[in-house]
Amino acid sequence: MGQKNVRYAVVGTGWFAQEAILPAFQNATEHSKLAAIVSGDPVKQKEVGERYGVPAYGYEQYGDLLESGSIDAVYIALPNAMHKEYTLRAAKHKIHVLTEKPMAANAAECREMVAACSDAGVKLMVAYRLHFESGNLTAIDHIKSGKIGEPRLFSSVFTQEIQEGNTRLDADLAGSPLMDIGIYCINAARYLFQDDPIEVTGFAASSGETKFREVPEMVTAVLRFPKDRLASFTCGFGEARVSEYRVVGTAGDLRMQTGYTFRGAIQMHLTDEKGETRTTEFGERDQVGPEIEYFSECVLRNREPEPNGLEGLADLIIIDAINEACATGRAVKLPPFAQKPRPSLRQEYKMPKVSAPGLVNAASPGG
Incomplete structure (x- = not known):
């Protein structure tokens, strides 16, 4: 491909698209363009079209857009149950696909x-924004370099209050706490252990x-991971906002506060074998612009993205198994x-934080 930029259509204009994806194009400028x-x-x-100076299409016009020659890629930010249809239609027209998670x-x-x-x-990539975020990548590096000894345990809590009527509570749209935020815990356990689980169990509960x-x-x-390591997590849609994880090793531990957030700072607390704790704060940065730029580079250089379809598939295999266990x-034992x-x-990408303009007919999941 001789072009310098990848032209994107953002498909879906809900809360996250307006809050994070569309504003990120002000940082993703070297190889990317919102079209x-x-x-x-x-x-x-x-x-929203006028705000960003781009043409707007209805869902019924998606086929016309794919045939127009005006885009090279789509960033799919639709409810989970719609990702497959819009991906298959894009692929049929030779359009590259960056899709939100779960895949x-x-x-x-x-x-x-x-x-x-x-x-x-x-190209197909799943939008795992923490695969480009400094704090989480540093955590991976610390654990790989042996700063906590051999990692043995992972534990995490990711909860928030979701308002009645939000699509994340709609089973027909494949909503659920496990799909929406539990996937962060699963993916973190996998990238911190640098491995994939071999067995899962799970429990679901509701307040009524x-x-x-x-x-x-x-x-x-x-x-359960190879080498008899264990990862446990709880995700929920009816509790106070908590976003943290901890990895305990044979010689220390690493704890991340607000480890999954895209708004605000992330704090890392690293405790060594002497029991001394060092805290590092990673200030808020744009986490979506890096995804877009990275994917554009993969398209332009014909390079396979790291968080590709196999990465998204792995998390859904695990989620399906947890649902079966519940x-x-x-x-439930897992295949290789x-x-x-x-x-x-x-x-790692370092892009300045972005501020979103006012939302148009959209609201935060927590209201």
Whole structure:
């Protein structure tokens, strides 16, 4: 490809698209350009399109956009159950795909997406923003270099209050705490242990509130990794906002406060074998611009993205197994995972934080 920029259409204009994705294009300028938006809301089409100076398309016009020759890639920011359809349609028209996580509603859909993009010769990447974030990449590096000895235990809590009516509470759209935020805990355990689990078990619970009539309020899971290491986490949609994880090794431990956030600072507390703790703060930076620029570089240089379709598939295999464990009350063994590179400090990007303009017909999940 002889071009210098990858032209993107952002598909979906909900809260996260308006809060983080669209503003990130002011940082992602070297190899990326916002060229269009797609929305099912006429008000958003007009106001958001005008705000960013790009044409706006309705969902029924998605095919016309793919055929227009005006874009090279889509950034899919739709509800989880819609990722597969919009990926397959893009691949059919030789359009590269960057999709939000979770990659799809289940592992079977992920496999279809991987196959379609491979057959079409287009790049497929899942938007794991923490694979480019300084704090989490530094945590990976510290553990790999032996600063806490051999990592043995991972534990995490990721909870927040979700308002009634939010799509994350809609089972038909593949919403649930496990899909929306539990996936961060699963992915973190995998990149911190530099391995994939071999068995999982899980429990789901709800308080009885009517908003949890389709999805559980909370899920707790335990993942067994090779070398008899354990990872446990709890994710929930009915609790105070908590976002943290801890890795305990044979000679120390590493704890991340607000470890999964994209707003505000991330704090790392590293305790060595002498019991001395050093705290490092990673100030707020744009985490979405790096994803976009990295993917553009992969497209332009014909390079396979690290968080590719196999990365997204791995997390959905695990999520499907946790759901099975919750339903049956039995531990579920996992098949071997495809081998692929893992995130490292080589993927670190440092872009200044961005401020989002006012939301148009959208609201934060917590209200």
